[in-house]
Amino acid sequence: TDNKTHIVMGWLLGHSFDLQENLEGQLLSAVLLENSASPLMRALETTDLGHAPSPMCGLEDSNREMTFVCGIEGSEPERRADLEQLIESTLQKVVDDGVSQERLEAILHQLELHQREIAGDQFPYGLQLIMSAIAPMVHGGDPVELLDLEPVLATLREKIKDPEYVPGLIRRKLLENPHRVTLTLRPDEKLEGRRQQAIKETLARRKAELSDDDISHIVQRAQALEERQMRKDDDSILPKVGLEDVPLQMPEPEGRYDAETGATVYSRGTNGLVYQQVVLPLPALSKDELLLLPYYTTLISEVGCGELDYLQMQDRISAESGGIGASFTAKGQIDDVQAMAGYLIFSGKALSRNSKALTRLLKDVYTGARFDEKERVREIIAQIRARREQAVTGSGHALAMGAAAQGVSSGAWLSYRLGGLAGIRGTKELDQQLKDEAGLADFCGKLAALHNRIRSQNRQFLLIGEDDQLSPMLDELGTCWSGVSAEGEGNWSMEPVSYNTREAWLTSTQVNFCAKAYPTVAVDHPDAAALTVLGGFLRNGYLHRAIREKGGAYGGGAGQDSVNGVFRFFSYRDPRLAETLDDFDAALNWLYSEAHEHQALEEAILGV
Template structure:
């Protein structure tokens, strides 16, 4: 799009008025073939940005500046509570109910340090306006009931003879503040911004949450969730005029302008740096000596200064972006720690931006040494100059990611909103963030005239006294002391209660329980119908073969980017090497080659590609055999002008890989271990499901070996053993490479536009021709067997909450019962588990999953205050789903949810890659469409029949795994008696 012509909004220009809106600006976004519109609403001051293009995944969002003055979690609890019913939709949870009545591709809500946002995306016009109606009513006209506040925020309840705190956000934040990375990020804000809203924990500190009152919550909504404090965003193909008419009719015409007083002042700058130390909880059975984190952090530019933000983003890439980046390399090469500290990097989310860098897994006294390394490195760069190739690589990465359109991890429209929302919310220019050519040209001009990035280092780091030397310290008594504090606080409250107050607590608990069990009329909510579902799934056909060697070619509109994907079979890999496959994938492109060391290769990767990486997969074939298919994927992408360089690098990695640099290999093992350890609490639900499922099949067995707790145990064993283990691992990794990278063991896909594919024929032939032949059966099934027992286990780690999982076998996709099992998984989650585990139990979430590939059915909970009661909920799930206590409408809603998953949109490159891997595992388009047809024909009677077969009186062996605190697991075992869990430590 080279002009302002916009077929979605013809004739709309700057200066036009639409209802109560005035169009302030219209501008082309040529890189993404879109048009930018900025508007404001005269009567209320509401702001609106619309980005129009050909993307049918239309996005809506409304955001509010939310500036808490304490750590009670008021903004976070409000985010939850406004979604518990509104004026037009007075049902208990319209947001969750709309997940069932929609084909949305994304629905969620976010609370950041100084804003709250409610976004969604969908490909269906009717669905878009259904969801907008619900979102607008929830945000501007919520009921904010007292009982909803108690459910979502906090409440007192009597359990036996003692009081306890309950509440979804209360338990969520207990879990969050058990995680070192969460503690680190929130503590850095507290340290650097002591005089502004960022010093508070916007999510809520569990110690402060119980002091928030319902009246304070209502007052916070009244001021912050007002159109005068609102920022609306729309994106996609739907006409802007229609959006504006709905928003004005539903909301804006009912309000008058106010001053919400939500401006965030700049943090007053210090005249001298500070040294700070914050604690985090560590389990008593873990060694604390090298569990500290140390970093240096600065306050940098104002978020509205788009030029300085772009410059600092590029500087961040120069200093830390890859293994060869000078600050990253200096810190890692010091050997003081295992990996960069949590929170490292440039953070442009707050009014004053910040930059931090340091190390994790250091000793208690390491902070001064870390600070010295940081300043020695920065001084050296200013003195000696930054290698111009580092700056060119950083600019290339910026160009690549600007050009690439993906919907991972969020829909592309939402990614655009998040890229400029911080600047927009603080009255900066959002267009300057999206269209930064002028700022980039100024940077290049200044680079040509002098030491631009060196001066940036001097200004923001060397000469900037607003910095902290920060230590995050493990405290093995912290969790116990917090439990004692809470117990004493509750005991004091209980001793001071009058009889009337005690009765009120009981009455509130009874009223909330009644509300949670109460039937409700969901017909007030809008919904889609089955006829709104596309009958066929998206198909991406491959093109004709080209060149000498077999490959799959996909001609796709990829906006000037070329994609390479390969799969290497693992079916005949010797069993002793299997455990190292994930680390092989992690390390291959970070280790260097026989020709170049890791620093040179890292620079080349950043200079000429958009990334190159490997990952391990254990899949189940979709044919009748259902055998295991393990393989490694090797993928890369590049701007078309650089695809020749990309092939040269691919050839170097495939033929000249090397793991001989022992210092580098040891560093990578420690980094990899640190990443695995930090993910335990964050991904506890997934890890618990993997533990429970590991003995049902070979693919699940491999998944646990590669991605579960047992992978962490493998890496711990190597890193705890020492040099001999590293040398042995180097030999094993080289053996894996020789086994994988043979001509007959690679299946290749190439994806791009016609000219790019034509240009790829010769380099692909050269790449494949240079590889040795051999290993023709790599895509066979491995000679491995899972354990024979059905696990019933508890795994302990440092966490204030639990993750509870259970798994059992059903049937696979080809079976006639598979569509009904998919629907049952959605119905159990929405009609049963959500109520029992989240609303009643106070966990952040409870869910059920049916995997049509291997037929495993799983239950899971996330940030759960319970263990035993959650297991009881799982045990009673069969009774619920076989009871028939649901309607044809409930079945229809579950079908909508399953189809929303199936029809999730992909960018052209992603769609082709998925088609390639579907072909690899034998999942045909015919089978996918047959499965979808079965879904669309399902009735309540069919669902009940399948429910009886798999959830009825016939007992199927169910595996159980729980990740929790050791004391909680022991307490659970006392209740479980003969069904006690076998306990392990992570």
């Protein structure tokens, strides 16, 4: 339990449906916590009172009354007063020193960008707007007013011209606000034992009080519940969507290739935003270099660049873009999951008026990122460790599936080593190694060497914007990147992976996550579509009832991963272990032995 305490401070603010109050809260949160150059975030990242800033940091505006929260994780209970003093002194310093006009303009730039962006990665944009309008409607506000922030942003632009405006917000909403609480969450190794003992004692007491009639009644109710779980519902009374309502072909945007710049260009309605990517094949990396990639892609936008240190770069990124980052993707061929190819992608977005600045920003990071700010690197790795450890309970089913599938294909192995349970263990070991100065210097040197190899690769570009924005973007791209050489070297590949896995991992969670994996086929195989439908068919027909309704887990299911050629069963927050693994096998027996209706198959197809 050492260094596992979570300490946060919270303030109660105004009504979330009051747009002026809401945007002032967002402005306040961004000034203090937006990135590592923000004063409060910097204080929480660099203090030795805890391991990392709390993931709860920021403004919570989904309730009727908003809350502003900040704090740390990986601390000790006796450090509460020190943390309060740190936060209060940091807030007072911001009040005394003020905030530069350039910084405030950059924050309003971010608010405008988020207001304009049409994002649809999770569900349709129209549905996102409806969901965002629900909260103010429930709490008594105007849901339509919330969808147009331009008038309030214009008012804020005038208010921030007063140098006392933001210090006044911090003083009024935080420093002088009596509606404040400090919460300390301390781990207790004996807590679960006391809970279980209390449950046992309560059940024993209740059982001793039962009469014969009470026992008979409980048995009857249990039988009735089982009968109800097994009974087929009459879903004909519900509205129905059929296969005929779903188009066979998804609409695909048409792009064009510009040979002079090596850019693929798409003209789309973006509501005044532009998107850019730099795509390059991964060089032939060793295993050790490959394991550096998750840290490299996280750090690349968090460190200094050229003559700017990391704090100055954070301010530049905020002022010129809606965010930049790097990612790594590796996939097999459509007909062979073992034939891997990998790519690194540098990406960014910005308002169209900043498209030139975005191009230069991506080029500068690509060519000039530095890994010599050793303390900054150590801080980010500590934060990565904290986030990964925290994610175990929430993502336990995905981690279990990754562990079960690790030997099925090279892509599954790579996911397990970089982002799975083995990756989490590796991050913990790395965090310990970086406490030694020699280990930290060696790690930073390896990152710099990896960056030098990556930036020498041949590259391509992807540009997305509205039609009138594309020609200037192409011109700037050609001008900006014309002097950047790219010799290119051999591309990365992996040896095939195939072995069986029978593992159990122990972690600090009160529930279990079970998984079982079978090697299957790649996406181009005729069976891939049927296997994709099979996941939903097994979940709806058998697994939900067996694992959730009867077994008591929060959830369970199955699915085909055609990218890695594996079919996986899983359970989520499960009180059982071996019984759930038996249910996975029983699901296949049910599939073979039972007669199935066409409607169930149609529902599974519609669910894909």
